[in-house]
Amino acid sequence: MTYSSSMAMGRQRYAPRNQNAVSFRATERTLGPISNTIILIVLACLLGLLYLTQVTKTNAYGYQINDLQQQQASLKSQHDDLEVASARLQSLDRAKTSQVAASMVAVAPSDTVQN
Numbered sequence: 042m043t044y045s046s047s048m049a050m051g052r053q054r055y056a057p058r059n060q061n062a063v064s065f066r067a068t069e070r071t072l073g074p075i076s077n078t079i080i081l082i083v084l085a086c087l088l089g090l091l092y093l094t095q096v097t098k099t100n101a102y103g104y105q106i107n108d109l110q111q112q113q114a115s116l117k118s119q120h121d122d123l124e125v126a127s128a129r130l131q132s133l134d135r136a137k138t139s140q141v142a143a144s145m146v147a148v149a150p151s152d153t154v155q156n
Contacts (some may be wrong), residue, residue: 072080136142
């Protein structure tokens with residue numbers, strides 16, 4: 042027996058003569074009900090974790106926004122107080138230098154009333 046015939050005889054063990062060497066499976070592999078349930082539970086947990094991370098981020102931004110709004114309100118009230126103080130201080134200078142104040146005559150008390 043030659044080398045080629047011995048190799049041919051070795052092949053006949055797996056695929057006999059006049060038969061296809063490739064076989065196809067007619068059945069499909071499917072997941073069972075337990076596997077499907079486990080996969081659904083894992084997916085639900087992942088979606089829950091994603092939801093919780095988004096809510097946590099939103100709450101953190103909410104706290105920052107609240108702090109900034111309080112700071113804005115305090116700065117507005119401080120600005121209003123400074124405007125009032127500025128107007129009060131400027132009014133004294135304006136009253137002294139106004140034309141109406143310059144045209145007024147100083148009056149000394151002429152007489153006092155006694156009882």
